[in-house]
Amino acid sequence: MIALALAVSYIGMLVLCLAMDRHGRDVLGRVPGRGGRLAARLLGSALLAGALVLCFDRWGHAIGTTAWLGLVTVAGLVLILLLPFSVRAAGTGARMACLLAPLPVGAMAMGVFAG
């Protein structure tokens, strides 16, 4: 569950970073348009919110929020260290995270329905 929350945070940060001028250009090869930027921001924020729900599920609201801030920080640090060395490495990181991503979404859905 923790690894999944970290994976979701990582993809969230990566998607958010695509919406920024410099990083969009570096990763995608072009500055994203207005629509693309908005979509990336919405998706990125949604993913981070998803990670928060996962943290609530694992730790409760108070400690979960603390854990979430920590996870997002660590996810951001991993991304920031990967980006300059290889855009591909950052992308591979995202793909690995994507493989895990359906699981937390499923778990989240179950958590929500179970109460």
Place this chain on the structure above:
Amino acid sequence: MAWLHAWVGILPGWLLFAVFLTGTIAFFRTEVTFWMQPELHASQPGPETAAMAMERLRTLAPNAESWVVGLPEERSPTLSLSWREPGAPPGRRGLTGTVLDAGSGVELHPRDTAGGNFLYRFHYELYALPRDWGRAIVGIATMAMFVAILSGVITHRRIFKDFFTFRPAKGGQRSWLDGHNAAAVLGLPFHLMITYSGLVLFISTLMPWALDDGGRHGRGGAPPDAETTVEKQLTPADLPEFAPIGPVLAQAEALWGIPAGRIMVEDPAGAAVITLAPRRNTRLSAHSGSGSIGVERLHFDGRSGRLIGRDDNIEESAVQATNNVLGSLHRARFADTTMRWLFFLAGVAGTAMVGTGLILWTVKRAKQQARPDGTIPRHIEVMERLNIAAITGLTIAVGAYFVANRLLPVDMADRAGWEIRVFFAVWAAFILHPFLRPLRVGWVEQLTIAAGLFAAIPLLNMAVTGSHLFVTLPAGSWIVAGFDLICLLTALGLGATALKVAGRWPVAAVRPSGRGARVRRRAVGRVE
């Protein structure tokens, strides 16, 4: 604002680097202490550990006023027993104790060391200074840190625009600035929290007048009148039977959601009230306590095992609850292993933020004020030498502290004191060293020595203890293995930095569009 940020950052910066580095390690102080006592490493808890502890105390201390059992847990898998003999002074001083292998119950004799506690205490009250002085110095530096963070957000306002920017290949001021910004902005929630809560924890030192009793609160009062009556000596057989401890612990775990970490028995021969404390705080707003354990308690009747009371110390006042949350966050009192790693990593980011900030200060000024012949003004050189002393010098001292722990004779008198003396002697030597060497050579030598020391720690473990990586990894002893692995990782990081500073590091640069990596070699000048 840039001026404020630079000066408020540099002046207490050397101290702040030490506070951040030792404080970050202190998140794992129990684990560090465990690593520093290899005599304990074989201990493996079993299902009967708690019951064995109660039996053992009955034999060891039938006459005691109270018993305390420190149960094995994920941070330290040993069993510690202590008790207070009749008439013993109050507080920890009056406790007699022993450490056992949690599985076999064999008494262990760990080497004398201050362990992680030395680094923990150093990070907020330094060493060998009157306690209030040390606290006041660190407190003032903390205040400066807080100002530096707030002014930094304004000075480096581009951080939110270049959120993920880190260009190590660019070299020079740009790379250090990127590193400083990245470590600062990503860890910003942590940096703000840890600095502000640090100030709040210092409140009685920094603002003694804010407290009703002039800051003397909680510093211990007069000891209670000593019992003068000498009671009949009891034998273990005189003690009545206790309720089985297993179900009592199970009740507590069901109520808290986490296992108990400590069993306390008051008046074992008489009323025998069993009090349990959880391994860690179960709530963020619980008081963080001054000892290693919080304030949440469950009380049981020792004979029947029935729950007779619960202290949650739920604070009515929002101010007190806020104070508790801040203290609890700073000390990570509620943190399970995962959370503890998150705190540690954020602490590493904080240490990197302070370190890169210090380097940036001199790099920027050296560039601005370089003379036509390439030399830089003397005061900037001095500042950079102090940077070496504070950053790599301290790192070497910490490494030497761990190495001393493995190399000093186990039965040496005042062994714990000698470990600390090694720490300070080595630091003093490496504060002096940069003043005797050219700048870049100073950096490279210290980075290389630091890398060598940290790489030596796991190897040394192999030579002088039986709990090295080839043993601890297969056995899954993660506390010891984790420590060794972090040492190796630290050595790699320091070694890579040494190569980069020496100008021998091929920096892989990626073209912006990601069309392929272009490796270029660049000789990096002085640390720039």
